[in-house]
Amino acid sequence: MPIITLSSDFGTADGYAAAMKGVILSICRQARLVDLSHDLPARDVLAAALMLERCAPLFPPGCVHLAVVDPGVGTSRLPIAFCTPDASFVGPDNGLFSLVWRRACAGRPEGAVFAVELADARFRREPVSPTFHGRDVFAPAAAHLACGLSPDDLGPRLAEIALLDLPEPERLADGAVCGQIIAVDHFGNCISNIEIEQAHPHELRVETGGRALVLRQTYAEVGPGEPLALIGSCGRLELTVRDGSYAEQYGVRVGDGLRVTADRADRPSSHGRSG
Amino acid sequence: MPIITLSSDFGTADGYAAAMKGVILSICRQARLVDLSHDLPARDVLAAALMLERCAPLFPPGCVHLAVVDPGVGTSRLPIAFCTPDASFVGPDNGLFSLVWRRACAGRPEGAVFAVELADARFRREPVSPTFHGRDVFAPAAAHLACGLSPDDLGPRLAEIALLDLPEPERLADGAVCGQIIAVDHFGNCISNIEIEQAHPHELRVETGGRALVLRQTYAEVGPGEPLALIGSCGRLELTVRDGSYAEQYGVRVGDGLRVTADRADRPSSHGRSG
Amino acid sequence: MPIITLSSDFGTADGYAAAMKGVILSICRQARLVDLSHDLPARDVLAAALMLERCAPLFPPGCVHLAVVDPGVGTSRLPIAFCTPDASFVGPDNGLFSLVWRRACAGRPEGAVFAVELADARFRREPVSPTFHGRDVFAPAAAHLACGLSPDDLGPRLAEIALLDLPEPERLADGAVCGQIIAVDHFGNCISNIEIEQAHPHELRVETGGRALVLRQTYAEVGPGEPLALIGSCGRLELTVRDGSYAEQYGVRVGDGLRVTADRADRPSSHGRSG
Numbered sequence: 001m002p003i004i005t006l007s008s009d010f011g012t013a014d015g016y017a018a019a020m021k022g023v024i025l026s027i028c029r030q031a032r033l034v035d036l037s038h039d040l041p042a043r044d045v046l047a048a049a050l051m052l053e054r055c056a057p058l059f060p061p062g063c064v065h066l067a068v069v070d071p072g073v074g075t076s077r078l079p080i081a082f083c084t085p086d087a088s089f090v091g092p093d094n095g096l097f098s099l100v101w102r103r104a105c106a107g108r109p110e111g112a113v114f115a116v117e118l119a120d121a122r123f124r125r126e127p128v129s130p131t132f133h134g135r136d137v138f139a140p141a142a143a144h145l146a147c148g149l150s151p152d153d154l155g156p157r158l159a160e161i162a163l164l165d166l167p168e169p170e171r172l173a174d175g176a177v178c179g180q181i182i183a184v185d186h187f188g189n190c191i192s193n194i195e196i197e198q199a200h201p202h203e204l205r206v207e208t209g210g211r212a213l214v215l216r217q218t219y220a221e222v223g224p225g226e227p228l229a230l231i232g233s234c235g236r237l238e239l240t241v242r243d244g245s246y247a248e249q250y251g252v253r254v255g256d257g258l259r260v261t262a263d264r265a266d267r268p269s270s271h272g273r274s275g
Numbered sequence: 276m277p278i279i280t281l282s283s284d285f286g287t288a289d290g291y292a293a294a295m296k297g298v299i300l301s302i303c304r305q306a307r308l309v310d311l312s313h314d315l316p317a318r319d320v321l322a323a324a325l326m327l328e329r330c331a332p333l334f335p336p337g338c339v340h341l342a343v344v345d346p347g348v349g350t351s352r353l354p355i356a357f358c359t360p361d362a363s364f365v366g367p368d369n370g371l372f373s374l375v376w377r378r379a380c381a382g383r384p385e386g387a388v389f390a391v392e393l394a395d396a397r398f399r400r401e402p403v404s405p406t407f408h409g410r411d412v413f414a415p416a417a418a419h420l421a422c423g424l425s426p427d428d429l430g431p432r433l434a435e436i437a438l439l440d441l442p443e444p445e446r447l448a449d450g451a452v453c454g455q456i457i458a459v460d461h462f463g464n465c466i467s468n469i470e471i472e473q474a475h476p477h478e479l480r481v482e483t484g485g486r487a488l489v490l491r492q493t494y495a496e497v498g499p500g501e502p503l504a505l506i507g508s509c510g511r512l513e514l515t516v517r518d519g520s521y522a523e524q525y526g527v528r529v530g531d532g533l534r535v536t537a538d539r540a541d542r543p544s545s546h547g548r549s550g
Numbered sequence: 551m552p553i554i555t556l557s558s559d560f561g562t563a564d565g566y567a568a569a570m571k572g573v574i575l576s577i578c579r580q581a582r583l584v585d586l587s588h589d590l591p592a593r594d595v596l597a598a599a600l601m602l603e604r605c606a607p608l609f610p611p612g613c614v615h616l617a618v619v620d621p622g623v624g625t626s627r628l629p630i631a632f633c634t635p636d637a638s639f640v641g642p643d644n645g646l647f648s649l650v651w652r653r654a655c656a657g658r659p660e661g662a663v664f665a666v667e668l669a670d671a672r673f674r675r676e677p678v679s680p681t682f683h684g685r686d687v688f689a690p691a692a693a694h695l696a697c698g699l700s701p702d703d704l705g706p707r708l709a710e711i712a713l714l715d716l717p718e719p720e721r722l723a724d725g726a727v728c729g730q731i732i733a734v735d736h737f738g739n740c741i742s743n744i745e746i747e748q749a750h751p752h753e754l755r756v757e758t759g760g761r762a763l764v765l766r767q768t769y770a771e772v773g774p775g776e777p778l779a780l781i782g783s784c785g786r787l788e789l790t791v792r793d794g795s796y797a798e799q800y801g802v803r804v805g806d807g808l809r810v811t812a813d814r815a816d817r818p819s820s821h822g823r824s825g
Binding site: 010011012013014015016017018019021022023025026029032033035042043071072073074075076129130131132135136 | 310312
């Protein structure tokens with residue numbers, strides 16, 4: 001039984017996400033539907049791209065990932081599907097797939113990952129509503145792929161897909177790295193664009209908004225309500241508060257800057273000094 | 276494997292929706308559960324009726340749709356199931372099924388669509404809580420139907436079901452149509468009771484709240500933040516703002532009026548004049 | 551096909567709950583995932599324990615219940631699984647399972663219900679993130695259990711699990727019972743720690759916040775907007791308002807007290823006197 005995951009910014013109250021489920025099951029009744037999220041922030045393509053990056057690679061081979069955050073529905077942005085050796089993705093070509101696309105392409109020969117335009121009317125729900133491609137274009141395409149249709153039957157191959165210009169961290173002459181907050185999660189954790197493979201706790205010092213934080217390994221290293229920096233579960237440097245919301249406590253937003261340096265002064269640091 | 280969809284205003288935090296799932300799977304373990312929404316506005320029967328209309332008809336034949344928005348739980352309103360040649364519906368007889376019922380009956384011979392009272396205690400979870408028929412009456416009935424029980428085993432047939440008096444649009448002597456907003460969706464789109472089969476863009480002019488909007492085909496025809504009128508994905512005239520919330524921007528609520536006329540003056544309209 | 555239920559305070563917007571689903575399906579592709587809730591109040595272990603108590607016992611035998619509300623992730627609290635003759639539970643050992651554990655143990659011989667520490671690295675996703683055991687420890691354990699792994703393969707048995715000190719109601723010399731509000735649900739119903747097997751309506755009088763309410767059987771016994779006391783669907787005394795939110799209307803919070811006495815004065819009560 002094929003697995004189709006669903007992600008959108010539709011919420012669930014209005015039945016838009018439910019409409020996609022109905023269309024999918026009408027085409028591919030045996031499909032197993034797995035909701036990733038329908039609470040993505042409205043029209044926030046970057047947040048959706050980060051969410052997909054966080055979870056899509058964890059799914060087993062052969063899944064179809066349907067994702068719709070589509071502020072440009074009805075404009076010239078293309079409806080697409082793209083296929084990797086592991087999975088298929090279906091949705092609008094607006095940058096939503098930037099992160100999973102880059103990750104899928106990395107280290108693979110050209111052509112191993114390819115995209116097609118959803119152009120063939122046979123695999124759409126006609127007439128296509130100009131405001132709801134999720135129901136009329138993307139859900140049918142995902143269902144047909146799950147049922148075994150070849151992606152090339154959906155439409156012509158595309159030479160490239162739209163990729164977001166993600167802010168890249170910058171390495172300064174003195175060795176410091178400057179980055180920015182790219183997401184604030186449900187708990188108020190502020191996730192930066194600085195990826196850290198591995199670091200021993202207390203080796204790094206993070207300056208942001210007039211505060212200096214030392215990199216910790218777990219929440220338990222500070223007291224309740226105290227701020228800390230962590231390597232988050234996706235390998236990105238995060239600012240967080242034990243049992244609290246960093247974003248709320250310090251008024252942080254996406255786009256705010258931070259600066260990471262080797263923590264020479266503080267080592268060995270005491271817990272009380274990081275706040 | 277039978278499909279049961281679930282809709283409610285229970286939210287998910289308290290486990291009420293989850294309780295229905297447990298009851299269903301205990302009776303019909305092979306049922307496939309598909310959440311439509313548990314975030315319907317609390318006690319808002321009309322919003323739930325519109326949600327069901329938007330998505331239930333898209334599901335494949337044979338589904339059981341369990342829907343519970345039930346402010347009158349424990350009163351004299353009946354618990355019912357109704358069956359069409361395509362699907363079954365289970366829930367309170369309070370108008371929730373008005374739109375799917377009317378749609379199912381349209382063009383069908385009498386008796387093709389019929390309702391029963393959920394009267395037989397064998398297919399309830401006893402003792403029935405007077406405040407949670409979702410768990411004790413509706414979920415068991417849906418599960419038994421999904422497992423193949425004949426609807427007539429659930430209880431006696433009903434001559435009619437409760438139908439909401441939906442506000443109907445009014446056609447004036449001068450050809451104008453007056454309607455009202457019947458729903459505001461997750462994006463702040465304001466959905467009216469005026470159904471439009473098809474119209475060429477710019478043919479219609481919509482007056483509402485002192486503003487005049489021209490009917491457009493896609494968001495792309497206006498600039499970001501500008502208002503427009505569209506035929507929504509369910510065929511109803513909608514007021515919307517590109518990349519924004521019409522309801523918030525203009526303080527619109529369910530019940531507000533609008534008036535649609537032929538757009539003689541404006542044709543051919545320029546984009547800048549509609550706002 | 552094994553059933554795994556999922557509960558968390560992750561929300562869905564960030565993909566944390568979705569990540570758990572991906573990990574589960576990668577280990578046990580045939581698992582059927584059933585969302586109980588991902589909207590549990592952040593870090594609220596008691597609310598989660600109550601939610602699990604409300605719905606987990608309703609599921610059919612053999613389910614695996616994965617639940618993650620884990621403010622102490624990365625601290626010394628253990629990751630555990632526990633097994634009853636009916637079901638398995640997987641999550642942090644922080645009191646989350648207090649209510650289902652006590653209920654499962656009641657009336658059963660010692661050893662019929664037992665817990666293990668999730669200690670074996672073979673059944674984790676390595677390297678384990680110190681901040682996301684849901685993905686790296688709990689989801690894999692749940693998936694392996696669903697696929698038939700013996701719980702004893704996950705790690706050593708534990709002599710006990712962490713149990714919350716739930717506030718117990720107190721019986722006074724005059725026969726009155728004093729309790730407190732332990733939960734406020736989605737509708738603003740205020741749920742107390744006083745369990746009532748059965749009582750005839752109007753037999754009990756509830757005093758709280760300067761108001762006196764008579765125990766009713768259904769909402770219909772009072773007018774819209776009026777307060778009442780009910781035996782809720784889980785057998786606990788609740789304070790509620792017909793078509794409204796008791797919590798909002800009277801500013802009630804978890805921890806507020808109430809006092810229940812036999813309703814000698816009021817019997818037979820008239821509807822208008824309870825408010």
